[in-house]
Amino acid sequence: xxxxxxxxxxxxxxxxxxxxxxxxxxxxxxxxxxxxxxxxxxxxxxxxxxxxxxxxxxxxxxxxxxxxxxxxxxxxxxxxxxxxxxxxxxxxxxxxxxxxxxxxxxxxxxxxxxxxxxxxxxxxxxxxxxxxxxxxxxxxxxxxxxxxxxx
Numbered sequence: 581x582x583x584x585x586x587x588x589x590x591x592x593x594x595x596x597x598x599x600x601x602x603x604x605x606x607x608x609x610x611x612x613x614x615x616x617x618x619x620x621x622x623x624x625x626x627x628x629x630x631x632x633x634x635x636x637x638x639x640x641x642x643x644x645x646x647x648x649x650x651x652x653x654x655x656x657x658x659x660x661x662x663x664x665x666x667x668x669x670x671x672x673x674x675x676x677x678x679x680x681x682x683x684x685x686x687x688x689x690x691x692x693x694x695x696x697x698x699x700x701x702x703x704x705x706x707x708x709x710x711x712x713x714x715x716x717x718x719x720x721x722x723x724x725x726x727x728x729x730x731x
Contacts, residue, residue: 582714584640591719595712596636597629605688606635609680618673620659631681638681642691642701643709649698653678 600606608631616624657673685691690705721727
């Protein structure tokens with residue numbers, strides 16, 4: 581069976597984001613159009629559906645690194661801040677965005693809490709990601725026949 585470890589993350593995240601957009605349990609907050617994704621960013625995202633992409637990326641990170649909490653996820657989605665002529669410093673991403681993504685994914689049943697250790701992927705979420713990973717590897721195999729034996 582193909583897992584998210586076996587496919588390129590960009591293609592997997594875009595496929596999962598399309599599925600999450602159709603799910604009625606995943607709804608972006610009203611402030612999503614005006615917020616930056618971290619202190620290291622200058623502007624808000626230009627993609628109007630960036631919330632679903634971020635939710636899919638959070639779901640994949642929970643699958644790969646779980647159990648994981650908001651603090652570690654914010655570090656995963658952080659970046660470097662521009663300090664002019666001074667050296668760059670690492671900054672964390674927005675924990676509010678990650679927290680709301682986790683809450684909506686938990687409400688949809690894709691992840692579950694594991695005590696005080698953080699959140700882990702649920703069987704429903706594992707099934708979704710494995711199915712999407714298998715579809716991605718099939719699409720890649722259609723383009724490149726050498727990969728067909730791995731699919």
